[in-house]
Amino acid sequence: MTEIPAPLLDLCNEQIVHELHASHLYLSMAAYLNERGLYGCAEFMREQSEEEREHAMKFYDHLVDRDARVDIGALADTPSEWDSVQGVFREAYQHEQTVTDQIERIYDQAEEEGDRPLANMLDWFVDEQVEEERTFRRILGLFKFIDDDPAGLLEIDERLAERGEA
Ligand SMILES: [Fe+2]
Numbered sequence: 001m002t003e004i005p006a007p008l009l010d011l012c013n014e015q016i017v018h019e020l021h022a023s024h025l026y027l028s029m030a031a032y033l034n035e036r037g038l039y040g041c042a043e044f045m046r047e048q049s050e051e052e053r054e055h056a057m058k059f060y061d062h063l064v065d066r067d068a069r070v071d072i073g074a075l076a077d078t079p080s081e082w083d084s085v086q087g088v089f090r091e092a093y094q095h096e097q098t099v100t101d102q103i104e105r106i107y108d109q110a111e112e113e114g115d116r117p118l119a120n121m122l123d124w125f126v127d128e129q130v131e132e133e134r135t136f137r138r139i140l141g142l143f144k145f146i147d148d149d150p151a152g153l154l155e156i157d158e159r160l161a162e163r164g165e166a
């Protein structure tokens with residue numbers, strides 16, 4: 001199997017950090033939601049946080065399996081305050097869109113370099129990002145219905161308590 005070219009390896013290492021950052025961000029969001037008594041939303045975010053760690057590990061395992069160097073840099077600061085519960089989900093949705101761009105960039109580079117094993121691994125991420133964006137977009141859609149009505153917020157909380165898919 002061919003070695004991963006240096007610029008591509010850098011992108012993969014950066015992506016490990018991006019996924020770990022997402023994991024931190026969602027955990028911080030879970031804590032914020034918990035504090036506000038929205039236990040269903042909090043549990044949903046906590047599970048998202050765990051999934052993001054698994055994403056980081058997929059990249060990690062891929063590099064280790066190919067005997068490539070894992071180099072984990074510093075994590076960006078993680079916010080702990082938001083202006084509203086809706087604001088939390090808005091930021092999460094925007095974050096997923098950013099990650100989709102990152103994955104597509106790595107994919108383009110992998111194809112350019114003819115790195116089939118990496119492109120193959122990234123297929124899973126391409127599908128996953130479609131799902132992630134859909135999940136958060138649907139939750140945000142619910143917030144538009146309720147228009148800051150507390151009863152509506154509790155209903156969203158109950159839906160998310162049943163795990164995730166809005
Ligand atoms: Fe992810």
Ligand SMILES: [Fe+2]
Pocket residue numbers: 022052096099132
């Ligand atoms: Fe994600």
